[in-house]
Amino acid sequence: MFTQTSKPRLRDRVLRSPLVDLLTGPHGVDRYTELVEQTWTLGDSRAKIVAVRRQTTRSVTLTLEPNAAFRAGSAFRAGQHVNLSVEVAGRRLTRCYSPANAENDALVELTIGLHDGGAVSQHLYRNARPGMVVGLDGVGGEFVLPANRPRRILFVSGGSGITPVLSMLRTLVAEGYTGEIAFVHYARTATEACYRDELATLPSVRVLHGYTRSDDAADLVGRFGPEHLAAAMPNPEAVFACGPTELVDAVRAQCPDALSESFVPPVFTVPTEASGGRVAFADSGVDVVDDGRSLLEQAEAAGLSPESGCRMGICHTCTRRKTSGAVKNLITGAVSTTDGEDVQICVTAPVGDVELAL
Amino acid sequence: MTSSLIAPRVRTILEPTTVIVEPQAPAQVAITKIVGGKTVTMTPEQAENFGRELDAIRERVIADLGDRDATYIRRVIKAQRALEVGGRALLFAGILPPAWLAGTAMLAASKILDNMEIGHNVMHGQYDWMGDPALTSRNFEWDSACPSDQWRHSHNYMHHTYTNIVDMDRDIGYGILRMSEDQRWHPYYLGNPVYAFLLMVFFQYGVALHELETERIRSGEISIADKRDTIRGIWRKVKRQTLKDYVAFPLLAGPFAPWVFTGNLTANLIRNVWSYAIIFCGHFPDGTQEFSKEETANESRGMWYFRQVLGSANLTGGKLFHVMSGNLSFQIEHHLFPDLPAFRHEEISKEVQEICERYGVPYNKGPLPKQFGTVVRKICRLALPWT
Numbered sequence: 001m002f003t004q005t006s007k008p009r010l011r012d013r014v015l016r017s018p019l020v021d022l023l024t025g026p027h028g029v030d031r032y033t034e035l036v037e038q039t040w041t042l043g044d045s046r047a048k049i050v051a052v053r054r055q056t057t058r059s060v061t062l063t064l065e066p067n068a069a070f071r072a073g074s075a076f077r078a079g080q081h082v083n084l085s086v087e088v089a090g091r092r093l094t095r096c097y098s099p100a101n102a103e104n105d106a107l108v109e110l111t112i113g114l115h116d117g118g119a120v121s122q123h124l125y126r127n128a129r130p131g132m133v134v135g136l137d138g139v140g141g142e143f144v145l146p147a148n149r150p151r152r153i154l155f156v157s158g159g160s161g162i163t164p165v166l167s168m169l170r171t172l173v174a175e176g177y178t179g180e181i182a183f184v185h186y187a188r189t190a191t192e193a194c195y196r197d198e199l200a201t202l203p204s205v206r207v208l209h210g211y212t213r214s215d216d217a218a219d220l221v222g223r224f225g226p227e228h229l230a231a232a233m234p235n236p237e238a239v240f241a242c243g244p245t246e247l248v249d250a251v252r253a254q255c256p257d258a259l260s261e262s263f264v265p266p267v268f269t270v271p272t273e274a275s276g277g278r279v280a281f282a283d284s285g286v287d288v289v290d291d292g293r294s295l296l297e298q299a300e301a302a303g304l305s306p307e308s309g310c311r312m313g314i315c316h317t318c319t320r321r322k323t324s325g326a327v328k329n330l331i332t333g334a335v336s337t338t339d340g341e342d343v344q345i346c347v348t349a350p351v352g353d354v355e356l357a358l
Numbered sequence: 359m360t361s362s363l364i365a366p367r368v369r370t371i372l373e374p375t376t377v378i379v380e381p382q383a384p385a386q387v388a389i390t391k392i393v394g395g396k397t398v399t400m401t402p403e404q405a406e407n408f409g410r411e412l413d414a415i416r417e418r419v420i421a422d423l424g425d426r427d428a429t430y431i432r433r434v435i436k437a438q439r440a441l442e443v444g445g446r447a448l449l450f451a452g453i454l455p456p457a458w459l460a461g462t463a464m465l466a467a468s469k470i471l472d473n474m475e476i477g478h479n480v481m482h483g484q485y486d487w488m489g490d491p492a493l494t495s496r497n498f499e500w501d502s503a504c505p506s507d508q509w510r511h512s513h514n515y516m517h518h519t520y521t522n523i524v525d526m527d528r529d530i531g532y533g534i535l536r537m538s539e540d541q542r543w544h545p546y547y548l549g550n551p552v553y554a555f556l557l558m559v560f561f562q563y564g565v566a567l568h569e570l571e572t573e574r575i576r577s578g579e580i581s582i583a584d585k586r587d588t589i590r591g592i593w594r595k596v597k598r599q600t601l602k603d604y605v606a607f608p609l610l611a612g613p614f615a616p617w618v619f620t621g622n623l624t625a626n627l628i629r630n631v632w633s634y635a636i637i638f639c640g641h642f643p644d645g646t647q648e649f650s651k652e653e654t655a656n657e658s659r660g661m662w663y664f665r666q667v668l669g670s671a672n673l674t675g676g677k678l679f680h681v682m683s684g685n686l687s688f689q690i691e692h693h694l695f696p697d698l699p700a701f702r703h704e705e706i707s708k709e710v711q712e713i714c715e716r717y718g719v720p721y722n723k724g725p726l727p728k729q730f731g732t733v734v735r736k737i738c739r740l741a742l743p744w745t
Contacts, residue, residue, distance in 0.1 A: 022602050023610075026499035026595075031492060035439055044491075090428035092489035309515030312659070314696050316483030316495045317515050332417055342486055342494065 012068075015042060038133040039067040045137035046070065047108060052128045055111070056192045059160065060125045061100075064108040070136050078103045078171040079143040079164040079240070079261075084110065085135030088123045094135070094340055095120045098143075098164035098242070098261075100195070103171040108136065111194050113160030143242070143261040145171065150238035151179040156224065156251050156258075158186040158243025162194055164261060165240050173202065182206040182233035186224070186247065190216035208232050224250040277352035282323065284358060294330060295320075295345035299358060306345065306358050313347035320345050325354030386658045391647050391668060393720045400664045404717060409660025411713050412694055415706050419698050420487075427699045428488055434475050434681070442468035445625070446607060452617025462621040466628035467682070472501040473633060474684025475700065481510055483697045503562040505595040508569035508588060518696050522641060522669030523649045529641065530648065532557070532564065533573035536740040538648045543743050550741035561630035566592050632682075635730055636673070640689040643671045644732040645722045666693035667714060672707070672723035679726075680704060690721065 014020060015029050024032055033040040039048050047070060051063035076082070076099065085094040101109040115121045145168050153172075155165040162185055169183060183205050187193035190211055199207045208231060210220035220228050224247060239258035241251040248262040274292030281287070281299055288302045296318055299306050309317030313331050319342050326337040330347045345356070386402040400408070441464045448461030477500030479485075485493040492498075495514075499506045512528065520526035524540045531537040535554055536547040557564045569588050574580045582589075603622040608615035647668040654665065673679075673687035680687050681701075688703035691710055695703075714721045739745050 019606065022598060022606055025598055025602055026501060031435075032439055032443070035436055087428065087488075087490075089424040090426075090488050091424075309511070310519040312519070312662075314518055315510070315514040316486060316697060317510065319483065319486065319496060331413075332420060341489060342496075344483075 012042070039065075041067060041069055044069060045073060045135065046133055047136040049128055049130055049132045049134065050107065051130060054125070055194050058114045058188075058192050059111055059194055060114070060121075060128055061109065061111045061194070062124065062128055064110065064134070064136060065106075066108055066136055073137065074139050076103065076108070076139050077144045078167040079145065080139055080141040081143075081164070082108070082110075082136055083138035084120070085137075086120055086123060088119050092135070093120050093338065096138075098141070098167065100163040100166045101170065102167060102174045104174070111160060111163050141261070143240070143259060144168075145240075146238070149175075149177060149179065152233060152235075152237040153179065154182045154184070154229075154233045154236035154239045154255075156184045156232075156239065156241040156243070156247070158247040159188070160194070161243035161247070161261075161263065164242050166195055168240060169202075169205065180206075180233070182208070182236070184208045184210065184220065184224070184228060184232045186210040186212055186220075186243065188212055189214040190218075206232065223247075224254070226254060229254050275350055275352045277325070277350050277354060279350050279353075280355040281358045282355050290350040290352075290354075292349060295327070295343070295348050295350065295354070295356060295358075298350075299345065299356075304358065308346055311346045313344050316344060318345045319343065321357040322348075323355045323357055326351040327354055386656055386661055389653055389661065389664065393647065393668065394645050396720070398668070398718060398720060400661065400717070400719070402658065402661070405658055405660030405664055407660070408713070408717050408719075409658065409663050412663050412710070413659075415709060416695050416698065419695070419702055419706065423487055423699070427485070427702075428490075430701055431476070431480070431485055431493065431699070434471060438468050438471040438476060441465070441471070445621075446618075449607075449618045449621040450611050450614060452611075452621050453614055458617055458621055462624045462628075465621065465625035466632075469501055469625055469629040470632055470682055473629060474636070474686065475681055476500070476684075477502065477506075478684050478686070479700045481506055482514060484699045486697070501599070503566040503592075503596045503599050504568070505566070505591045508591060509565070512569045514696070518693065520654075521666055521693060522647065523651060523654050523665075525651060528568070528571070532568060533571065534564075535737065537642055537736065539740070539745060540648055540650070541740075543740075543745070545743075548741050551738050554737045558631055558634040559627065561634045562626065563596070566596060635726065636683045636686050638733045639671060639673055639726065639729040640686060641669055641671065642733045642736060643722065643724070643729040644736070645720065646671050663694055664719065666690070667710075667719050667721065669693070670722070671729060672721070673729060674723055674725050690723075 015033070020029050028043070030041040030043050039046050045067065047064035047066040049062050050065045053061040055061055079098065081096050081098045083094050084097050085092055097110045097112060099108045100111050101107060112121050112124055114125050143164055149172065155169060157165045165183070169181065172181065181204070183199060185193060185199070185207070187209070188211065190196070190209070193209055196209065199205070208219040210222070210228070211218045212223070220231060236255070239251065239255040241248050241258050241260040243262065245262045248260045251258050252260060275290045277290045279288050279290050279295070279298055281302065281304060284304055286302050286304060288298055291298060296306065296308055296311070306320065307317055309315040322341050322343045324339045326335055327343055327348045328335045328351050330349055335351055345358070386405065388399055388401040390397060390399045445461045445464030445468055448457045448464065452458035452461055477498065480493055480498045481495050481500070483495040486495050495510065517527055517529045522530065524530060524538060531541060534557065536543065536550050570585055570592070571580065575582055575585070603626065604619060607622060608619040611618040649665055649669070657665070667690055670689040670693045672690050673683065675687060685700035685703050686692060688700070688707055691703035691707050692700060694710065711721050
């Protein structure tokens with residue numbers, strides 16, 4: 001992105017040419033260049049891990065060097081999130097994380113909190129090492145700083161929710177922001193508070209820590225409320241909050257205009273019969289109430305005619321992308337809750353609300 | 359027919375404590391076949407248990423899918439791409455005979471791997487569970503004249519669902535050959551061996567034209583206009599494949615164009631002959647059975663498995679042979695479990711064979727020369743009017 005010499009541009013022009021596409025067909029040039037270096041792809045947005053830190057015992061911080069395909073995509077704004085894809089036991093899993101780096105940094109920094117039973121966070125906590133390549137794309141989100149920077153800003157975060165607000169803070173610091181900033185962060189214990197040392201080095205920022213599961217010496221005791229607000233910054237001009245739903249709700253109760261983002265780990269219970277959930281065939285704009293039959297039969301009953309073949313789970317003609325929700329494989333009985341996964345709709349039934357690209 | 363395959367299972371899962379009562383659907387009847395002089399019978403009750411035992415294998419493998427499968431297919435892809443790049447590079451020096459021979463052999467091996475162990479298997483959805491867009495059945499395109507979307511319809515759905523049902527499985531003779539006594543003889547079939555030979559030489563184009571259903575166009579059942587989109591798809595793919603192998607790469611070689619051209623032509627021919635031989639040994643050797651529509655109406659899942667075993671035949675050989683045949687040498691296992699990664703078939707074949715033995719189901723296997731010999735004999739024999 002920063003090397004505007006003619007050489008790499010010529011290389012890109014050659015690689016993108018119709019002739020190279022023909023010669024490398026039908027697989028395409030990426031399927032050859034990636035075998036030399038995994039990040040050498042024009043179409044697939046990827047990044048290489050260049051540094052791994054474990055700041056606390058319950059998190060891992062990755063520094064990522066994105067490839068040209070990522071940089072060619074929409075520019076990252078502080079507070080937004082990206083999709084990180086890793087392969088765990090052969091399966092590609094995608095999770096959404098908010099980078100912690102400042103807006104114009106060439107490198108992307110992700111701090112990933114360890115979730116009990118979380119396949120991706122456990123995998124990265126244990127196995128992330130420099131040189132590893134991950135999928136990185138889908139920059140997006142409305143949780144961003146206004147172009148006209150407010151003069152008095154309060155940031156509130158809980159746990160790994162610190163990353164998008166830290167990204168905003170770092171962006172402001174890099175810009176030479178001269179306004180007033182208070183930064184309130186809640187963690188379970190002092191040792192689990194990410195970025196504590198870095199925050200301590202910012203003299204112009206009023207940093208307050210709260211610990212919810214220990215008696216560690218804290219600046220704030222208990223949960224967010226009027227006292228915490230008063231201690232941090234009374235009447236802030238803008239508030240940005242990110243963390244568990246309870247924290248975000250507590251902030252909004254005090255500051256209704258706060259811009260916020262929260263994360264909830266999905267909880268699914270598996271009923272034994274028709275779940276009665278809402279089945280949305282998103283591309284067709286059709287909704288039905290789950291009657292327990294396969295997604296294919298329910299789509300057909302709703303008047304849709306998706307492509308299908310064997311109707312017994314062998315030919316993969318009916319495979320569709322499930323954007324969200326839990327489903328059950330009618331042959332194996334296995335329940336899957338992964339978002340953005342391909343399912344064979346002839347042998348798959350909903351478990352609760354499901355959205356399907358159909 | 360197909361809905362009856364799955365309906366009982368749906369009910370079992372959703373209401374585990376309820377007794378399953380099948381409404382109206384006519385019951386599955388026992389099927390009897392004469393295989394190699396022996397009578398083989400499968401009753402509906404036996405089929406139920408037979409199916410359950412095979413389902414257990416399938417579920418066990420699915421539960422075990424993981425890094426090993428991902429590593430394997432990526433290794434094969436890496437080998438294929440290396441052979442392809444190396445082969446094409448050597449052909450640029452093809453004026454030297456050893457370079458031409460090695461380049462052609464490498465390119466042929468690359469095309470065989472691409473079409474069989476990678477393309478055919480990936481397009482079956484064997485690696486869909488990985489969620490890698492490059493290994494997803496719907497996205498994958500192979501180095502063959504046949505467009506992958508058409509292949510997935512004619513092969514994955516039509517052939518694999520209705521395997522060896524006469525008048526439903528168009529892979530019985532591909533609409534041009536007489537491969538079963540149950541296909542009525544016609545003077546056209548006097549040319550059976552000639553058509554078979556031509557199909558072997560031009561196999562990739564034969565496969566490409568498969569979805570066109572020329573036999574239905576010839577009989578006037580459908581018109582050529584009904585197949586306009588199919589023809590467009592075939593033309594698009596054939597054009598690019600031809601431009602690549604016979605125009606672009608030779609021209610890039612400048613004065614060495616003739617060597618690149620003949621190398622590419624030979625590599626495509628080798629791939630055609632090899633894949634033809636392997637594929638014809640899948641369902642046509644002596645002993646493989648065909649089924650009628652009546653026999654397979656209201657077929658249970660267990661009986662479907664029974665038909666797959668009786669309709670398929672395996673090839674014996676070493677590890678490299680199995681890889682180069684895309685593990686279609688385990689045609690029986692492939693037809694039982696078309697979406698399990700094919701390199702797993704060898705591991706489960708012993709168990710499948712043992713189950714078949716217990717149920718008295720013949721498990722047809724033999725070395726390539728023997729099996730192919732019986733296929734050639736069948737092709738010639740069925741050309742004759744009294745067969």
